[in-house]
Amino acid sequence: NAGVTQTPKFQVLKTGQSMTLQCAQDMNHNSMYWYRQDPGMGLRLIYYSASEGTTDKGEVPNGYNVSRLNKREFSLRLESAAPSQTSVYFCASSEAAVVGAFFGQGTRLTVV
Amino acid sequence: GQQLNQSPQSMFIQEGEDVSMNCTSSSIFNTWLWYKQDPGEGPVLLIALYKAGELTSNGRLTAQFGITRKDSFLNISASIPSDVGIYFCAQPIRGSNYKLTFGKGTLLTVNP
Numbered sequence: 001n002a003g004v005t006q007t008p009k010f011q012v013l014k015t016g017q018s019m020t021l022q023c024a025q026d027m028n029h030n031s032m033y034w035y036r037q038d039p040g041m042g043l044r045l046i047y048y049s050a051s052e053g054t055t056d057k058g059e060v061p062n063g064y065n066v067s068r069l070n071k072r073e074f075s076l077r078l079e080s081a082a083p084s085q086t087s088v089y090f091c092a093s094s095e096a097a098v099v100g101a102f103f104g105q106g107t108r109l110t111v112v
Numbered sequence: 113g114q115q116l117n118q119s120p121q122s123m124f125i126q127e128g129e130d131v132s133m134n135c136t137s138s139s140i141f142n143t144w145l146w147y148k149q150d151p152g153e154g155p156v157l158l159i160a161l162y163k164a165g166e167l168t169s170n171g172r173l174t175a176q177f178g179i180t181r182k183d184s185f186l187n188i189s190a191s192i193p194s195d196v197g198i199y200f201c202a203q204p205i206r207g208s209n210y211k212l213t214f215g216k217g218t219l220l221t222v223n224p
Contacts, residue, residue, distance in 0.1 A: 042214045
């Protein structure tokens with residue numbers, strides 16, 4: 001049971017570099033999410049996709065773009081990384097918010 | 113917007129002690145979710161609550177949906193070292209079937 005798989009697990013970027021975080025789920029869920037986790041801040045929603053073909057902004061979308069490639073895959077792109085984007089990024093999927101979401105293991109990103 | 117306040121922010125206890133933490137919401141809603149995040153991992157759903165006054169157990173963990181509908185409690189009995197981690201409460205965002213909002217978490221440390 002893979003669940004939600006994120007790649008890479010660790011990444012170091014220089015300021016201004018770009019990269020894409022990949023996420024795939026095998027639970028046939030309609031909804032997928034990207035969160036970031038910073039010390040003392042909990043989990044903050046960056047973007048979400050309620051269903052294939054749709055995406056919408058969350059609480060902290062600035063500096064990020066997303067693509068819902070198909071029902072399984074939801075990627076997060078940093079076009080020009082900044083030190084403020086140093087964080088742990090989690091992808092999640094869900095059938096409905098009331099039953100909760102399943103999370104990947106996270107990507108630890110450092111921007112220097 | 114809907115805000116979840118968790119307390120305490122952190123706890124340091126001895127193995128074998130009981131633990132109690134809580135979460136309060138700025139809004140009345142009909143769902144409470146409790147997650148645990150092990151160090152270096154993504155959050156995992158522990159317990160879901162859907163009715164005021166509901167009491168649900170998962171092993172040594174017990175969660176309750178407060179009768180005011182604006183709070184929830186999580187208790188851990190006879191703590192063990194593997195209980196270490198961050199415990200989050202979460203709720204669906206009012207008006208959305210898809211988005212979840214999280215509290216900032218309670219960091220639990222268990223001293224063997």
